[in-house]
Amino acid sequence: MEAAAKARQIDVAGALRDAGVTGLIAFGLFLPLIGFETVTNIRDELILTTRWPLLLALLVVIAVGRFAYSVAVAPWLARRAERPRPTAATVWQRHVRQWLVPFAIGFVIVYPIGVIAIVGLGGALRWIDNFGIQILIYVMLGWGLNIVVGLAGLLDLGYVAFYAVGAYSYALLAKNFGLSFWILLPLAGILSSFWGILLGFPVLRLRGDYLAIVTLAFGEIIRLILINWVALTNGYAGVIGIPRPSFFGIPFTADHDGFAAVFGLQFSPVYRVIFLYYVILALALLTCFFTVRLRRLPIGRAWEALREDQIACRSLGINTTNTKLTAFAMGAMFAGFAGSFFAARQAFISPESFTFIESATVLSIVVLGGMGSQIGVAIAAVVMIGGTEILRQLNFLKEIFGQTFDPTQYRMLLFGLAMVLIMIWRPRGLISTRDPSVFLKEKKTIGTDLVAEGRG
């Protein structure tokens, strides 16, 4: 008892020493890259400039932060850890859990209408396009990858390759053969899933980390082929003038047979965006519905069993190769759908849209959301993609840090940092509890920390 009370006393001298040491280490870390800047002068020579005030400010912030942590935050955390944790979900939590999904679906359905009601037709374009469609694409990709990573436990770092296959399938077939969006959408999905099988077949014998790196290599190979096979893909320049989808045959143009004229509305580009919004919403919900249903089928059970223990699966007579391949093909198919939608929405695609960073983004959404949790993935996509989109809008920061300050520069920096921090804070992701797929008499929520990781 006395020892506990002693431990709770705040050791100011120790905290100061810690702060000093941290500041010193930070000085070493940041001295070369923040203390100095390499700039090119007028004669095109590389020269150095110094940034001592910035370095000093950063070090002070770090040292003070460390001091505050040891004096205030750490004791608070320790006190909180001593308190007994509530084991059962509180009434409030149960209500949230019950109503979150219907509320979220209702919200996304009325979102465009609400936005138009608030900011009007002209201003709504940005909100629906940048936030709505952009986030929904990533939600869909996240749900697609969730099949591979979350359910089957196969770490795929080249997921963007299938997204690219879907996008280029739509772009090239629509441009060269004039096929419509609704024919090419399933076709792109099928082609992507073929690629999933093709690339999956040789590599599925590999263990987790190796599989991750090989899928990364395949993703890069596909991107390099897209860059270098100029005759087919037009290389870096990309494919331009991809036909846009029409509203059941009615194009979204300003002509007299366009959408606005047929429905007696004044022409505005926002109608196309609203239409696209509902298309991607439907596709994303389809992905989710599909996954949720598949989890209850033998194949979904086999995926989850495979994630938990591959050897046990084999001894129970599950064909692990086929099971993994179906997971790969399913995940790739949804990426293909999303890709063809992406091409139709942008009307322009280039290999630049399919870099490794995209794969890492989608993977981090899945992992941060809590692998296997559908709602968690959706929340993570909203936070990560919405958060980076908000950074674009933060122009007031220019008032504080000066006109040269560009918040979008820090987008990926914060993204990487968030990945590390969330992994340390909650390695199992944001939603780390999950309903069991199979239960005996009564459904109990189990923590995923009880579940072994995939060895796929």
Place this chain on the structure above:
Amino acid sequence: MEYFVQQLINGVTLGSIYGLIAIGYTMVFGIIGMVNFAHGDVFMASAFIALIAFLILTSWLGIGSIALALFIVLIVAMLFTSLINWAIERVAYRPLRGSFRLAPLISAIGMSIFLSNFVQVTQGPRNKSIPPMVQGEFVLSNRHGFPVTLSYKQLIIWGITAVLLLAFWYLVAKTRLGRAQRACEQDQKMAALVGVDVDRTISMTFVIAAALAAVAGTMYLMYYGVVNFADGFVPGVKAFTAAVLGGIGSLPGAVVGGILIGLIETLWSAYFSIDYKDVAAFSVLAITLIFLPQGLFGRPDVEKV
């Protein structure tokens, strides 16, 4: 024939750089079983540190002797890069030890994105090029009007790589630290029981890995004379390929793998297509993992229940 020999020389030089990075991958994988995804970006950051140190030495302090400057740059880059990698291990990987297996990998990917963007934000997105540090070459033969040359900088790279590999081999095979490392590789719990400080050993592994990456970064800067914030990713993957090809966990394997990858890449660009040289290197990775997952010098990995 002359052309082939020239490509061989170029390939071995490039391969030495890959080999130095690959040792970092293979050591870290050997000791804690994770793919240190950020290692390529640590290499890139070290090239930037070397660049800054070089500029301070030549334009501010006015050191005329290139040999001395290069030596100091090498030491400075090794020190600061080691500190960075030490901090990365401490902050991003150590809290995740014993967590589920994908967590450190995700954290490493995050760290990789963070590092490359940190350099982009602090140093700008443009290519940083410096005038050549070392000029001049030996002409080895000059038949049929096609000279086969071995430039001084290639010779420096070979020399430094060879010296460092020897020193490194001594460290791992003969010293107390090396013994501790090998013990941790085999069984961390048992090593801890017999008095090996596992945390410290792992930290030292990251420090050594970073120091070798810093040597590679300095050599890269000296060889190409240009560096960019995005330069970490592709050499990183290629060095990983080298580590896998040599057999992950095996130190001579990493070097041999590095030189092989350097040769494959150079010869592929020379005889087939320069556009697809990265495709060739990445294909080697896929083919090795599929057909020879234990690599050239590695032990086969037995899956146990």
